Amino acid sequence: MTDTVVSVFADCTSTTSIACDDDSGTGSFSKISLTNQTPGTVLYISVSRYSNAGGGTDGSFMISAYDASLILATSEISRKENGIKAYPNPFVDEVTISDIANVNKVLVNDISGKLIKTINTLESATLRLGELKSGAYLLTLEMKDGTTQTIKVLKK
CATH class of the missing domain: 2.20.210 (ubp-family deubiquitinating enzyme fold)
Structure with missing residues (x-):
């Protein structure tokens, strides 16, 4: 046409x-x-x-x-020094949260914002996310004080 x-x-x-x-x-x-x-x-x-x-x-x-915000800068993969980090990033089956002491629960959203998974009980700092398809995801950490922190991660 x-x-x-x-x-x-x-x-x-x-x-x-x-x-x-x-x-x-x-x-x-x-x-x-x-x-x-x-x-x-x-x-x-x-x-x-x-x-x-x-x-x-x-x-x-x-x-x-396309969504131009899908580009991950090095600074986004390794969050500011005082912030909580997720590693390795990109990950294959598991991603580790650097400090879960104050994390109440984790919401896993795809890049469009659709909720994929909620992890209410954090028994360890390692999140098992092998069932996810390859792509970009947002891990929203809901803290015990009511604040949130969102970390972009890539699933290989």
């Missing part, structure tokens, strides 16, 4: 788009960058051919989505 228009909507009942891009001619492509989105939010995407006199052709198209 050439000369496309891509629009993003919050629901199927509204004709007001969150974002829209017309690639402005054959050989270009439409690109939409969204920021500050809530993980797990459903967005509806419309792809259409711009239909002016002789403009564009019908055909196949592809949609790609």
Whole structure:
């Protein structure tokens, strides 16, 4: 498909788009960058051919989505010196929390924010997470004082 228009909507009942891009001619492509989105939010995407006199052709198209925040910096793998660390990172089956003395429970979320697992009883500093698929995860440590700390980890 050439000369496309891509629009993003919050629901199927509204004709007001969150974002829209017309690639402005054959050989270009439409690109939409969204920021500050809530993980797990459903967005509806419309792809259409711009239909002016002789403009564009019908055909196949592809949609790609990515989250730029998935890039882990070295500083994120080894949290600040006073913070709790998770290692090894990336891990295969087990990840160790450096200091669990004040941790009440651990929530394991996928990168979209979906809760995968809750670990209520911490018998040791080693979390067994071998059942997870390869990818990026967020370990949210709920502390005994009510605060939280989130650590990004990668499962090989």
